[in-house]
Amino acid sequence: MVRVVVASDKFKGSLTSAEVAAAVGAGVRRACPDATVVAVPVADGGDGTLAAAVGAGFVLVPVVASGPTGEPVKSGYARQGDTAVVELADVSGLVRLPGGVPAPLTATSYGTGELIAAAVDAGCTRIILGIGGSASTDGGAGLIAALTRGVPTDPDRPAQPAHFGGLTPQRAGSTPRIPTGKGPFEGLTPQMVGRLEGVEVVVACDVDNPLTGARGAAAVYGPQKGATAEQVSELDGKLSAWADLVAEHTGRDLRDALGAGAAGGVGFAALSLLGAELRPGIELVLEMVGFDEQLAGADLVITGEGALDEQTLHGKAVAGVAAKAAGIPVVAVCGVNRLEPHQLREAGVRAAYALTDLEPDVQRCIAEPKPLLEQLGERIAVEHLTMTGRREASDERS
Secondary structure (H helix, E strand, C coil): CCCCEECCCEEEECHHHHHHHHHHHHHHHCCCCCCEEEECCCCCCCCHHHHHHHHHCCEEEEEEEEEECCCEEEEEEEEEEEEEEEHHHHHHHHHCCCCHCCCCCCCCCCCHHHHHHHHCCCCCCCCEEEEEEEECCCCCHHHHHHHHHCCCCCCCCCCCCCCCCCCCCCCCCCCCCCCCCCCCCCCCCCCCCCCCCCEEEEEECCCCCCCCCCCHHHHHHHHHCCCCHHHHHHHHHHHHHHHHHHHHHHCCCCHHHHHHHHHHHHHHHHHHCCCCCCHHHHHHHHHHHHHHHHHCCCEEEEEEEEECHHHHCCCCCCHHHHHHHCCEEEEEEEEECCCCHHHHHHHCCEEEEEEEHHHCCHHHHHHHHHHHHHEEEEEEHHHHHHHHHHHHHHEEEE
């Protein structure tokens, strides 16, 4: 009997990671009926992180929170014991923009702070925060404001988002003052007493951008969120003002810290005001889902994501899974493969199997991926698990 671990990320816009694993697993069992197939949904810290946690046994706790433009959205956090997993993309992400219309100057991370507050108020003492897919460039000011105010009692009311230290983008200037009485610092001190006392915050972050400047949150990621050149300049100035405000309050300036520019500056707020630790997203997720334990006795690991490209090699799920599974054969499934065989091998992946190998019509691959993935799973099993396939693969390599 053979053991196969399927640890794939989602196929964005097509299948969840769990659906990928189910389809591939069905194909594997078709060729090897006695195979034990273990599904381990994974993510890189962006969208899909919450689903990966639930797939690993965490319990989803529903919360109605504020979307990126203030409208209520049905989101939540995943909990196991005292640990909560919060996915920024699910509440404050691009996918939550009404009608998909960008709001580069006004989108807020407020709802993410509401989820963290809900988890902490429920007794969680460790927060795993995935921050990929952000719709905002608010420096994390919205998140901090929500932490001081807590979860709304009226789930139907629109949020009162905070931008740049409680000031609206129109009012935020180059020399803002620390708000008194109310605002994002209410109840917070440099020692973080109050709601977050004794709470560990770990952030899944895969970028090293600073908060401001040519490689900052506004310059690099603002255009992806709909910002014009003029708006990028405006946002960068406001982020600088926000960083000045935080430095004045805390006595330290972390705007140039690695990862400060992540998620429109949420990384900066987490480092400066939450005392957070930033870690690679896939590394954190694999630890969260107990991947090491799942590898025990595995004969083959199948990983994957929608597209294999240069980004795959730098902190994405496929490269992370392959590195963790060193010593066990690893193959990948994907929608399309843009990597050369030597690049795959250097990443620890023996072979890649793409939907476009079977169906050249990309739109059909997106619309009807499950039967194609089943075919790929069957092919992988024949080529990597049966004796005939192993001999043929060995002959090809020699």
